[in-house]
Amino acid sequence: MPNKLPEVWLRGSLTSMPALLQPVAHALLQAREELNELMEGFPEELLWQRPAGLASPGFHLQHLTGVLNRLFTYARAESLNHDQLAYLATEDKPPVGDYSIKSLAKNFNEEVDKALTQLSTTDEQTLTQVRGVGRAQVPSTVTGLYTHAAEHTMRHLGQLLVTVKILQAGFNADGVS
Structure with a gap:
């Protein structure tokens, strides 16, 4: 049996990450590891x-x-651009x-890298600043968005895991094996 690492959050602090954003970074790194293993x-x-x-x-x-991509855009106090809206419409x-x-997993991995870079450069003093979400600019905060x-x-990773396991078990669209 291979020597499996503990979950990311149990591996210690990420030296380049602000202390208050460690849990977010740990969750994203854990999701990336699990997604890549699951889809292999x-x-x-x-x-x-x-x-x-x-x-x-x-x-x-x-x-x-x-x-x-969208949540980290809102955290930067930016609106979604045309490309982001087009992507949303076709997910x-x-x-x-x-x-x-492989290409879809690579896209996710790259987005996690971008998110980690943004997290690592976030001033913790901005975490309680209000940010608008969506066209209606529903109020949230930087920490709320992160x-x-x-x-x-993690929620969608769990849903992906269940769906992949069901498909690998040979169930069809009606849920019958």
């Missing part, structure tokens, strides 16, 4: 399958990337052109 060897032909009406693995992979559809599980990014990422 997953069959491409199952990527857009929706067993029992669940969201497809492809949706979760795209959504995980898109949500991080539940297979990308146009050449795509694969915390939601972490919990939302």
Whole structure:
């Protein structure tokens, strides 16, 4: 049996990360590790399958990337641009052109890297500053956005895990094996 590392949060502090943002960074790093392990060897032909009406693995992979991008944009007090809105509109559809599980995982990994960079340069004094979310500019805070990014990422990772396991067990769209 391979020697498995403890979960990221049990491996110690991240030296480049502000103390108050360590939990967010740990969660994102944990999600990245688990996602890459989960998707290793997953069959491409199952990527857009929706067993029992669940969201497809492809949706979760795209959504995980898109949500991080959007929430971290709001944390910077920026509005979404045209490309981000277009991405949001197509998260539940297979990308146009050449795509694969490997490329979707790579996109998520790169978004986690961007998020970690942003976290590492965040002044802790800004964490309680108000930020608007979405077109309606619903008020949140920088820490609220970062915390939601972490919990939302872990929630969708859990949903992805269940969907992948169901598909690997051979269940069809009606939930029948």
